[in-house]
Amino acid sequence: xxxxxxxxxxxxxxxxxxxxxxxxxxxxxxxxxxxxxxxxxxxxxxxxxxxxxxxxxxxxxxxxxxxxxxxxxxxxxxxxxxxxxxxxxxxxxxxxxxxxxxxxxxxxxxxxxxxxxxxxxxxxxxxxxxxxxxxxxxxxxxxxxxxxxxxxxxxxxxxxxxxxxxxxxxxxxxxxxxxxxxxxxxxx
Numbered sequence: 398x399x400x401x402x403x404x405x406x407x408x409x410x411x412x413x414x415x416x417x418x419x420x421x422x423x424x425x426x427x428x429x430x431x432x433x434x435x436x437x438x439x440x441x442x443x444x445x446x447x448x449x450x451x452x453x454x455x456x457x458x459x460x461x462x463x464x465x466x467x468x469x470x471x472x473x474x475x476x477x478x479x480x481x482x483x484x485x486x487x488x489x490x491x492x493x494x495x496x497x498x499x500x501x502x503x504x505x506x507x508x509x510x511x512x513x514x515x516x517x518x519x520x521x522x523x524x525x526x527x528x529x530x531x532x533x534x535x536x537x538x539x540x541x542x543x544x545x546x547x548x549x550x551x552x553x554x555x556x557x558x559x560x561x562x563x564x565x566x567x568x569x570x571x572x573x574x575x576x577x578x579x580x581x582x583x584x585x
């Protein structure tokens with residue numbers, strides 16, 4: 398997936414592979430293999446590529462060694478992964494212990510409501526793997542039109558649907574014009 402992301406970003410920034418090779422001192426053939434997903438870049442090469450593309454290294458590192466399914470490719474999942482933004486916190490509760498079984502967690506998030514009860518309760522902490530790839534029905538943390546939501550991600554005919562466990566809450570159907578990002582996968 399990291400190759401898909403790098404190719405997408407390079408094209409969005411209108412940088413040719415030749416120019417990227419010049420900026421990074423990485424052979425154009427090697428860059429081609431990276432973008433096709435045939436090779437993963439070394440961490441040093443990834444840092445160099447991120448510097449040349451003027452994007453944060455850490456955000457792309459979360460996509461390292463991850464693969465998109467055909468379904469995720471069909472739904473343009475890659476377009477909903479933030480690569481040039483980092484989470485902003487206005488308040489920190491401190492630190493919470495992270496169980497070893499959640500070793501991929503990037504941060505803990507305090508649940509603000511009962512939308513996913515009884516599985517996830519208001520006020521509890523969940524562990525989030527940032528920029529993780531979610532399969533159909535996985536629970537994730539999402540940014541949707543200015544708000545954060547913990548929901549199941551459902552793939553439905555050319556769209557994403559965010560579904561709460563609370564049957565009283567309406568499903569959120571994400572359209573192409575919505576400001577929507579997958580923050581990460583929730584570990585329970």
